Amino acid sequence: xxxPLQVTTARLRIPVSDRDHVRGPVDAPVTIVEYxxxxxxxxxxxxxxxxxxxxxxxxxxRLAYRHFPITNVHPYAExxxxxxEAAGVRGRFWEMHDWLYEHxxxxxxxxxxxxxxxxxxxxxxxxxxxxxxxxxxxVRQDFVGGIRSGVNGTPTLFVNxxxxxxxxxxxxxxxxxxxxxxx
Amino acid sequence: xxxxxxxITAGQAAPGFTxxxxxxxxxxxxxxxxxxxxxxxxxxxxxxxxxxxxxxLYQAALPELERYGATLLGISVDSVDSHRAFAExxxxxxxxxxDFEPKGEVSRRYGAYAPRGQSDRALVVIxxxxxxxWSHLSxxxxxxxxxxxxxxxxxxxxxxxxxxx
Numbered sequence: 570x571x572x573p574l575q576v577t578t579a580r581l582r583i584p585v586s587d588r589d590h591v592r593g594p595v596d597a598p599v600t601i602v603e604y605x606x607x608x609x610x611x612x613x614x615x616x617x618x619x620x621x622x623x624x625x626x627x628x629x630x631r632l633a634y635r636h637f638p639i640t641n642v643h644p645y646a647e648x649x650x651x652x653x654e655a656a657g658v659r660g661r662f663w664e665m666h667d668w669l670y671e672h673x674x675x676x677x678x679x680x681x682x683x684x685x686x687x688x689x690x691x692x693x694x695x696x697x698x699x700x701x702x703x704x705x706x707x708v709r710q711d712f713v714g715g716i717r718s719g720v721n722g723t724p725t726l727f728v729n730x731x732x733x734x735x736x737x738x739x740x741x742x743x744x745x746x747x748x749x750x751x752x
Numbered sequence: 753x754x755x756x757x758x759x760i761t762a763g764q765a766a767p768g769f770t771x772x773x774x775x776x777x778x779x780x781x782x783x784x785x786x787x788x789x790x791x792x793x794x795x796x797x798x799x800x801x802x803x804x805x806x807x808x809l810y811q812a813a814l815p816e817l818e819r820y821g822a823t824l825l826g827i828s829v830d831s832v833d834s835h836r837a838f839a840e841x842x843x844x845x846x847x848x849x850x851d852f853e854p855k856g857e858v859s860r861r862y863g864a865y866a867p868r869g870q871s872d873r874a875l876v877v878i879x880x881x882x883x884x885x886w887s888h889l890s891x892x893x894x895x896x897x898x899x900x901x902x903x904x905x906x907x908x909x910x911x912x913x914x915x916x917x
Contacts, residue, residue, distance in 0.1 A: 579897070579899065638812075639809065639812045640812060641808055641811045641812055641842065641844065641845075642808045642843055712812070713816055716809075716813050716816060716897065716898040716899060717899055717902060718899065719897045719899045720897065721805070721806070721809060721895040721896070722895060
């Protein structure tokens with residue numbers, strides 16, 4: 570007898586809470602949780618599609634973003650994530666998030682500082698915070714929560730707590746959101 | 753041929769072995785880590801996208817496995833030289849074992865060898881006494897992630913605390 574293949578559908582174990590960075594209506598019937606890595610080109614490819622889903626289904630869906638940097642493959646992912654958190658404590662998480670995904674090939678320290686300045690934050694202050702890893706624990710908590718929920722790479726999306734194992738093109742994401750809203 | 757009994761299951765004794773490992777070809781096996789849990793991650797091949805993502809993920813998740821005192825060993829039928837270059841390309845620092853000669857022998861012993869001539873994508877958690885605590889067989893194209901391993905290690909910790917009372 571052979572052992573049957575075990576395929577399980579992963580579910581989100583850490584519910585969305587006040588500590589999450591969320592964009593979209595609080596009472597949206599559909600919540601997408603993204604585990605992402607700012608240096609991952611697949612996350613970069615998914616970014617405009619997720620933005621478009623939020624635009625086209627503005628009353629239906631909200632997006633929570635959690636960090637999942639694979640630092641051994643993406644050397645700038647950790648500092649990018651911590652910079653986003655530094656922006657977050659100043660109420661500018663999403664501006665920084667968008668800048669990072671729009672400048673994926675410019676995440677080295679010099680360009681990162683420039684990005685911080687461009688979104689109107691004090692670069693020296695933010696650099697110092699990132700330098701002393703003031704937000705490393707927060708990023709690590711996201712990562713650990715992700716692996717406990719079955720995140721196996723980036724981006725991983727959970728749609729209303731169920732892992733989305735398909736692709737990230739706009740048509741598919743819209744279909745998944747519409748199905749979740751109708752169900 | 754793969755083991756007709758399928759992947760080794762919880763409660764069975766984990767077969768002992770050593771295999772040459774990247775980066776330096778030193779012989780490594782679970783027997784060296786008795787009194788600690790050992791995680792064996794069998795995977796089909798270096799340099800393929802799913803295996804690359806899986807092993808890179810395991811490197812990133814390694815501190816969480818180490819919190820349970822666990823040692824992680826990757827195993828495929830690739831050579832030590834292939835493992836070394838692959839590990840370097842993905843920033844992998846845990847040992848990758850070469851089940852290369854005789855090809856797939858250790859994978860077969862664990863019931864984790866596929867007829868196509870590669871290891872299956874299989875996970876085996878060995879408890880500190882050398883018995884299988886948990887095993888999982890994944891389709892080759894599915895990265896099984898880390899959650900099952902962490903659940904098994906957590907369970908192991910709980911069981912041992914109960915035993916110690």
